[in-house]
Amino acid sequence: MSILKIIKYGNPILRQPTREVTKISKKIKTLVNDMLDTMYHANGVGLAAPQVGENLRIFVVDVSDPKGPIDPIIFINPKIIKKEGAINSYEGCLSFPKAYTNVRRYKNILVKAYDINNRPFVKEAKEGCLLARCIQHEFDHLEGKLFIDHCRNRFEANEVLSKYNLPPVEEDKLINEDFLEEEIVKFEKEHPEIVEKQKEETQETDDTNE
Numbered sequence: 243m244s245i246l247k248i249i250k251y252g253n254p255i256l257r258q259p260t261r262e263v264t265k266i267s268k269k270i271k272t273l274v275n276d277m278l279d280t281m282y283h284a285n286g287v288g289l290a291a292p293q294v295g296e297n298l299r300i301f302v303v304d305v306s307d308p309k310g311p312i313d314p315i316i317f318i319n320p321k322i323i324k325k326e327g328a329i330n331s332y333e334g335c336l337s338f339p340k341a342y343t344n345v346r347r348y349k350n351i352l353v354k355a356y357d358i359n360n361r362p363f364v365k366e367a368k369e370g371c372l373l374a375r376c377i378q379h380e381f382d383h384l385e386g387k388l389f390i391d392h393c394r395n396r397f398e399a400n401e402v403l404s405k406y407n408l409p410p411v412e413e414d415k416l417i418n419e420d421f422l423e424e425e426i427v428k429f430e431k432e433h434p435e436i437v438e439k440q441k442e443e444t445q446e447t448d449d450t451n452e
């Protein structure tokens with residue numbers, strides 16, 4: 243059990259592709275335990291292997307109440323097998339100390355993965371809950387994608403980054419999300435009261451780290 247160094251934005255490791263885990267060896271089990279220790283130590287709700295310098299398809303999350311018992315979920319070789327709807331919410335990342343921005347995500351997802359005992363499982367996360375967003379955030383890390391890539395343009399991304407003296411985003415990394423944007427605009431038009439409520443909530447809670 244040890245606390246690993248979390249790799250910060252700007253390090254090319256975060257952009258590298260990851261490879262599938264072929265065997266859940268003792269080494270992998272140690273890595274997963276160390277990732278959990280590291281995530282809890284940093285008060286994060288999720289951590290992906292590239293964030294600790296391992297280009298493997300593994301991430302861990304725990305979205306349980308910080309005051310209650312821990313409830314870690316380990317995802318090895320995950321696949322998002324269904325995604326629908328869209329939601330906009332505030333996100334941060336342990337590799338970007340203090341930086342937060344609005345990120346568009348799918349509202350409902352279904353993920354298939356293997357646990358630490360090599361048993362397959364399916365996890366459903368709905369209504370843009372923290373788990374749904376966290377899984378998508380961590381899954382992005384396995385693809386070399388970062389939350390800042392979800393900004394609408396470089397101006398928006400660099401405004402967030404420059405505030406914390408972080409390097410600007412590379413132009414080719416920005417993700418086109420016309421579908422999510424359309425869904426969000428449609429939803430906001432139909433439910434202005436929910437949007438208003440979300441804005442208030444964002445101002446109250448803006449410190450989840452993934």
Ligand SMILES: [Zn+2]
Nearest residue numbers: 335336337452
């Ligand atoms: Zn992250």
